[in-house]
Amino acid sequence: MLRSLLGDPLTRGTRVGPSSPRLVRLFLLAVSASVCFAGERRIEFVTTARLAATGRWVEVSPLNSSARSIFAKIPDADRSLSLTIPDELVLTCAGGDGVAIGCAPLRPGVRTKVQLSFARGRKLTGRIFLGDKPASRIPVAVFPANLTAKRPFTIPLGIRASSPVRSVLCDDRGGFVTPELAPGHYGIEVLAPGGRALQSDTVEVPAFDPTTPGGSADVVMEPLNIPIGWNSLVSVHTASGRAVYPGTVGIVQGGKPEAATFFSAATDPTGVARFEGLEQGVLTKVTCCTESPFKEQRTFDVVPESVALTVPDMAVIHGRVFDPDGRPVAGAVVSSSKGLERADSAAEGTFRLRAAPGLQTLTFAAEGFALKEVVVQVEDGTDHDLSEVEMALATVTKGVVLDKADRRPISAAQIAFPQWPSLGNVVSDEAGRFQVGLSALEPIAISVSAAGYATLRESIRESSDSVVLEMSRAGFLRIQVSSGDADEPCFNCHLVVRGEGEMKSLATDAAGTADSGPLAPGRYEVLLEEVQSRGSQVYVRGGDNVKSAAVRPRATTDVVFRQGDRTMALSFLPALPLDVTVVARSASRNEVAVRENSNRFLVRKPRGEAVSIWLVEPNGTETRSAIIDSASSREALEIPAPSSGVEGYVSRGGAAVADALLTLRGQDHTVLARTRTNPEGTFRIGRVVPSTYELVIGASLVQVISLREGEYLDLGTLILREK
Numbered sequence: 079m080l081r082s083l084l085g086d087p088l089t090r091g092t093r094v095g096p097s098s099p100r101l102v103r104l105f106l107l108a109v110s111a112s113v114c115f116a117g118e119r120r121i122e123f124v125t126t127a128r129l130a131a132t133g134r135w136v137e138v139s140p141l142n143s144s145a146r147s148i149f150a151k152i153p154d155a156d157r158s159l160s161l162t163i164p165d166e167l168v169l170t171c172a173g174g175d176g177v178a179i180g181c182a183p184l185r186p187g188v189r190t191k192v193q194l195s196f197a198r199g200r201k202l203t204g205r206i207f208l209g210d211k212p213a214s215r216i217p218v219a220v221f222p223a224n225l226t227a228k229r230p231f232t233i234p235l236g237i238r239a240s241s242p243v244r245s246v247l248c249d250d251r252g253g254f255v256t257p258e259l260a261p262g263h264y265g266i267e268v269l270a271p272g273g274r275a276l277q278s279d280t281v282e283v284p285a286f287d288p289t290t291p292g293g294s295a296d297v298v299m300e301p302l303n304i305p306i307g308w309n310s311l312v313s314v315h316t317a318s319g320r321a322v323y324p325g326t327v328g329i330v331q332g333g334k335p336e337a338a339t340f341f342s343a344a345t346d347p348t349g350v351a352r353f354e355g356l357e358q359g360v361l362t363k364v365t366c367c368t369e370s371p372f373k374e375q376r377t378f379d380v381v382p383e384s385v386a387l388t389v390p391d392m393a394v395i396h397g398r399v400f401d402p403d404g405r406p407v408a409g410a411v412v413s414s415s416k417g418l419e420r421a422d423s424a425a426e427g428t429f430r431l432r433a434a435p436g437l438q439t440l441t442f443a444a445e446g447f448a449l450k451e452v453v454v455q456v457e458d459g460t461d462h463d464l465s466e467v468e469m470a471l472a473t474v475t476k477g478v479v480l481d482k483a484d485r486r487p488i489s490a491a492q493i494a495f496p497q498w499p500s501l502g503n504v505v506s507d508e509a510g511r512f513q514v515g516l517s518a519l520e521p522i523a524i525s526v527s528a529a530g531y532a533t534l535r536e537s538i539r540e541s542s543d544s545v546v547l548e549m550s551r552a553g554f555l556r557i558q559v560s561s562g563d564a565d566e567p568c569f570n571c572h573l574v575v576r577g578e579g580e581m582k583s584l585a586t587d588a589a590g591t592a593d594s595g596p597l598a599p600g601r602y603e604v605l606l607e608e609v610q611s612r613g614s615q616v617y618v619r620g621g622d623n624v625k626s627a628a629v630r631p632r633a634t635t636d637v638v639f640r641q642g643d644r645t646m647a648l649s650f651l652p653a654l655p656l657d658v659t660v661v662a663r664s665a666s667r668n669e670v671a672v673r674e675n676s677n678r679f680l681v682r683k684p685r686g687e688a689v690s691i692w693l694v695e696p697n698g699t700e701t702r703s704a705i706i707d708s709a710s711s712r713e714a715l716e717i718p719a720p721s722s723g724v725e726g727y728v729s730r731g732g733a734a735v736a737d738a739l740l741t742l743r744g745q746d747h748t749v750l751a752r753t754r755t756n757p758e759g760t761f762r763i764g765r766v767v768p769s770t771y772e773l774v775i776g777a778s779l780v781q782v783i784s785l786r787e788g789e790y791l792d793l794g795t796l797i798l799r800e801k
Contacts, residue, residue: 117164117165117166118162118163118164118165119162119163119164119165119186120160120161120162120163121138121160121161121162121163121184121190121191121192122158122159122160122190122191122192123136123152123158123159123160123161123172123191123192123194124157124158124191124192124193124194125152125157125158125193125194125195125196126193126194126195126196132154132174132175133151133154133174133175133236133237134151134152134154134172134173134174134175134177134194134196135149135150135151135152135172135173135174135234135237135242136149136150136152136159136161136170136171136172136194137149137150137170137171137172137234137242138161138163138168138169138170138184139168139169139170139171139229139231140164140166140167140168140229141166141167141168141169141183141225141226141227141228141229141570141611142166142167142227142228142229142570142572142585143164143166143228143229144229145164145166148161148163149234149241149242151237151240152174165186165187166186167183167184167185167186167570167585168183168184169181169182169183169184169222169225169227169231170182170183170184170192171233171234172194172196173196173234173235173236173257174196176198176258177196177197177198177199177258178196178197178198178199178200178258178259178260178286179199179233179234179235179257179258179259179260180199180259180260180262181222181233181260181262183570185587185588197260197286198258198286198294199258199259199260199261199283199286200258200259200283200284200285200286200294200295200296200297201255201256201257201258201259201296201297202220202255202256202259202264202266202281202283202296202297202299203253203254203255203256203296203297203298203299204253204254204266204298204299204300204301204302205248205251205252205253205254205301205302205777206218206248206252206253206254206268206301206302206304207252207301207302207303207304207777208270208271208304208306209303209304209305209306210777210778210779211252212248212250212251212252212253212777213248213252213268213270213304214248214249214250214251214252215247215248216247216248216252216268216269216270216271217245217246217247217268217269218245218246218247218248218254218256218266218267218268219232219233219235219244219245219266219267219268219269219613219614220232220233220235220256220259220264220265220266220267221233221264221265221266221267221277221611221612221613222262222263222264222265222611223262223263223264223265223280223281223612223667224263224280224610224665224667225610225611225612226570226571226572226609226610226611227609227610227611227616228572228609228611228616228618229611229616230611230613230614230615230616231611231613232244232245232267232613232614233259233264235256235257236257245269252777255296258286259283260283261283261284261285261286262282262283263280263281263282263283263667263668264280264281264283265277265278265279265280265281265612265613266278266281266299266302267612267613267614268302268304270304270354270355271354271355272309272341272343272352272353272354272355272356273327273329273341273342273343273351273352273353273354274304274339274340274341274353274354274355275339275340275341275342275613275614275615276302276304276339277612277613277615278299278300278302279300279663279668280663280665280667280668281297281299282297282668283297284297300739300749300752301739301776301777303747303777304355305355305357305747306354306355307354307355307356307357307358308355308356308357308358308381309352309353309354309356309383310329310353310356310381310382310383310384310385311350311351311352311353311383311384311385312327312329312343312350312351312352312353312364312366312384312385312386312387313348313349313350313351313384313385313386313387314327314345314349314350314351314366314367314374314387314388314389315349315386315387315388315389316388316389316390316391316392316458316459317388317389317390317391317435317458318391318458318459320349320391320459321345321347321348321349321350322345322349322366322367322389323345323346323347323348323349324344324345325344325345325349325351325366325367326342326343326344326345326351326366326367327342327343327344327345327351327353327364327365327366327367327387328340328341328342328364328365328366329341329342329353329356329362329363329364329365330362330363330365331356331357331360331361331362331363332360332361339357340614340615341353341355341356345367351366356381357381358380358381359379359380360381361377361378361379362377362378362379362381363375363376363377364376364377364378364385364387366387366389367387367389374387374388374389390434390435390458391435391458391459392432392433392434392459393432393433393434393435393456393457393458393459393460393461393462394430394431394432394433394460394461394462395414395430395431395432395433395440395454395456395462395464396428396429396430396431396461396462396463396464397428397429397463397464397465397466397467398423398426398427398428398429398465398466398467399412399423399427399428399429399442399444399466399467399469400427400466400467400468400469401447401468401469401471402468402470402471406423406425406426406427406428407423407427407444407447407469408423408424408425408426408427409422409423409444409445410422410423410427410429410442410443410444410447410469411442411443411444411498411499412429412431412440412441412442413431413440413441413443414431414433414434414438414439414440414441415438415439415440415441416433416434416435416436416438419431419432419433423444433456434456435456435457435458435459435460436455436456437453437454437455437456438453438454438456439451439452439453439454440452440453440454440464442467442469443498443501444469444501445501445502445515446471446472446515447469447470447471447472447515448469448470448471448472448473448515448516449498449516449522450467450468450469450470452464452467471515472514472515472516473515473516473540474513474514474515475513475514475515475516475538475539475540475545476511476512476513476544476545477511477512477513477514477538477544477545477546477547478506478509478510478511478512478544478545478546478547479491479493479506479510479512479526479528479547479549480510480546480547480548480549481531481548481549481551482548482549482550482551483550483551483631486510487506487508487509487510487511488506488510488528488531488549489506489507489508489509489510490505490506490528490529491505491506491510491512491526491527491528491531491547491549492504492505492526492527492528493505493506493512493514493524493525493526493547494524494525494526494527495522495523495524495525496523496524496525497522497523498522501514501515506528516538516539516540521537521538521539522537522538522539523535523536523537524536524537524538526547526549527596528549530551530552530596530632531549531550531551531552531596532549532550532551532552532553532596532597532598532599533580533596533598534547534548534549534550535579550598550599550631551599551631551632552596552597552598552599552631552632553596553597553598553599553629553630553631553632553633553634553635554593554594554595554596554597554629554633554634554635555575555593555594555597555602555604555627555629555634555635555636555637556591556592556593556594556634556635556636556637557573557575557584557586557591557592557593557594557604557636557637557638557639558590558591558636558637558638558639559571559573559586559590559591559592559606559638559639560590560638560639560640561640565640566590567586567588567589567590567591568586568590568639569586569587569588569590570585570586571585571586571590571592571606571639572584572585572606572607572608572609572618573585573586573592573604573605573606573607574604574605574607575594575597575602575603575604575605576602576603576605577597577598577600577601577602577603577629578600580597580598580602582594582595597629598629599629599630599631600628600629601626601627601628601629602626602627602628602629603624603625603626603627604624604625604626604627604637605623605624606623606624606639607619608685608686610665612665619686623639625637625639644682644683644685644711644713645680645681645682645683645713646680646681646682646683646706646712646713646714646715647674647678647679647680647713647714647715648660648671648678648679648680648681648691648714648715648716648717649677649678649679649714649715649716649717650677650703650716650717650718650719651716651717651718651719652719653676653677653719654677654693654719656676657695657696658693658694658695658696659671659693659694660673660679660681660691660692660693660694661691661692661693661694661700662681662682662683662689662690662691662692663689663690663692664683664684664687664688664689664690665684665687665688667682667684669681669682683706683710686708687708688705688706688707688708689705689706690702690704690705690706691703691704691705691706691717693719693765695764697753697756698753698754699751699752699753699762699763699764700751700752700753701720701750701751701763701764701765701766701767702749702750702751702767703717703719703720703765703767704717719765720765720766720767720768720787721764721765721787721788721790722764722765722766722767722768722785722786722787722788722789722790722791723762723763723764723765723766723785723790723791724742724762724763724766724773724783724785724790724791724792724793725760725761725762725763725790725791725792725793726760726761726792726793726794726795726796727758727759727760727761727794727795727796728740728755728759728760728761728775728795728796728798729759729795729796729797729798730797730798730799730800731800733759734755734757734758734759734760735755735759735798736755736756736757736758736759737754737755738754738755738759738761738775738776738798739752739753739754739775739776740752740753740754740755740761740763740773740774740775741773741774741775742763742766742771742772742773742774743771743772743774744769744771744772745770745772747772750766750767750769750771751763751766751771764790766785768785768786768787768789769784769785770782770783770784770785771783771784771785773793775796775798778798780796781793
């Protein structure tokens with residue numbers, strides 16, 4: 079199988095050098111002689127005979143770009159499959175019938191063979207509830223618990239008709255079972271009725287080991303409860319009253335991205351999208367529509383019963399483009415000053431373009447032709463016929479590219495037109511000379527690049543004189559990012575370099591280094607971003623870790639970030655018994671604290687993440703004793719150990735109920751303590767922070783209790799209804 083390393087090499091602060099042999103066990107790499115286009119590489123995926131799985135598949139997903147994922151089935155009779163994939167950091171997932179699904183990163187660079195050792199894994203199972211009722215037929219997806227990526231991602235869970243299956247459905251009891259998963263840390267995402275996307279806490283899937291008790295059992299997750307909440311109807315119509323269908327409406331509740339709740343719902347034929355489970359009293363943003371180039375957004379402090387959104391009626395402009403001899407112009411790019419879309423003319427010169435109503439300017443651009451502008455008045459929702467548009471041949475403008483310092487010509491300089499890529503690129507000759515076809519319209523923005531020089535951004539226009547472009551020698555930034563107490567290289571850490579007229583996004587390599595490429599001399603800011611993909615959501619945080627650097631010609635300036643996990647020392651008052659375990663839980667990991675002595679525990683706090691501290695008794699009872707804020711930089715913390723608690727007895731039909739799950743929830747439904755009844759049906763939850771709690775047995779709310787400091791509350795007998 080593909081050993082799951084999702085919590086490791088894609089996480090900032092991960093040691094990726096020789097001390098991480100797991101990568102070697104995951105991929106047996108061999109150089110493969112293959113020829114690919116620039117930006118691509120050929121990978122041969124080779125399967126072992128360890129398990130003769132059928133229905134095998136591979137998916138390759140770029141992590142830091144919008145390039146499409148590649149999904150392919152491995153024929154049952156074959157041992158290998160060759161794919162051409164982007165030459166960038168990708169996540170490779172693989173699975174098959176009766177074997178574990180696993181994912182791991184594949185870095186850019188060498189062309190390789192990848193060995194897929196399919197093996198057994200363990201399933202995730204659990205129950206989903208809507209309020210206190212089982213949630214039937216709701217899709218459940220699985221995502222890597224700590225994936226550093228700039229794209230949403232859920233793990234393929236199988237294959238159907240050569241396409242990936244990314245979710246399983248809950249049964250009538252709200253139960254779900256995933257296919258077998260490789261060892262690692264995962265989360266589940268539930269797409270609830272009413273559009274709510276709800277995500278679970280991180281859960282660890284141990285390795286499959288049939289030789290030990292429970293080593294092959296399913297991993298049972300805590301029940302996930304979807305709050306009933308408030309309902310709201312969002313109607314979306316155009317300015318003329320036409321219902322927007324199909325359309326997609328999104329709702330975001332909450333201020334901070336890391337604490338936000340996301341909803342998405344499609345409009346029906348009447349233009350209405352229905353939302354359920356909204357929380358009242360929370361900042362709510364309603365946005366429409368993803369299918370339109372225009373967005374309408376409303377913000378509310380109180381969730382309304384209904385919201386009406388109005389978007390413009392899009393018009394259609396069509397026509398035919400031809401040259402002075404009447405021949406069609408193919409590949410001309412047509413754009414509107416009031417639209418976010420562009421259209422390309424077909425071989426016959428015809429085009430169709432969606433645009434907003436009103437007075438606007440259409441621009442036509444094609445290689446070898448002068449830019450053409452046409453002013454047109456478009457009415458709401460109309461089909462406007464421009465008939466025929468004639469494009470004149472371009473006037474040739476000549477120029478030269480020179481070194482700004484010594485005035486020497488620069489050869490092989492690339493002159494591009496970012497706004498009009500259809501005009502093509504121009505390359506300077508050995509004398510630095512070039513020529514380009516321009517029109518007498520407004521100046522056109524160009525971008526000039528050459529080896530060893532900073533990219534020049536200028537505007538030029540048609541001229542009878544030679545255009546002179548002066549380029550400055552470039553400087554460079556070399557950025558090093560390390561994490562943790564041992565300053566380990568941070569792989570795939572995300573950075574933003576910004577200066578006057580310049581902004582670049584970078585990611586560090588396995589050595590924790592990122593090179594800026596050529597930059598114009600001047601002062602720049604370098605920002606270290608926190609990027610995490612969790613299911614359908616991508617969280618990007620940044621701005622609080624910024625360094626300033628000066629770039630000088632022909633010089634490399636080093637910028638160093640040391641960040642990441644911070645080790646914190648915890649102590650408890652009074653001291654905890656020796657048989658109590660301290661567990662630190664955050665969005666990216668769950669880990670047991672290291673006990674240095676009788677009352678000193680060491681935990682790792684990931685940067686930018688809140689950490690909850692849990693106390694685990696020998697019988698498995700868990701209580702949350704504290705939360706360390708995401709912005710905390712403290713190195714030591716003393717936590718009061720509460721002395722309050724509850725106890726009782728659970729019965730059904732006069733008989734004791736063993737192994738019943740009891741949960742103490744806060745008023746916001748957050749789980750704050752949990753335990754199970756013993757064989758005699760009794761339970762005891764100690765070290766509980768004084769507060770008001772909901773006592774839940776299974777998924778049923780039994781009663782609300784209030785605990786005072788030092789109080790131990792005996793609840794007596796709790797009787798469950800007969801099934």
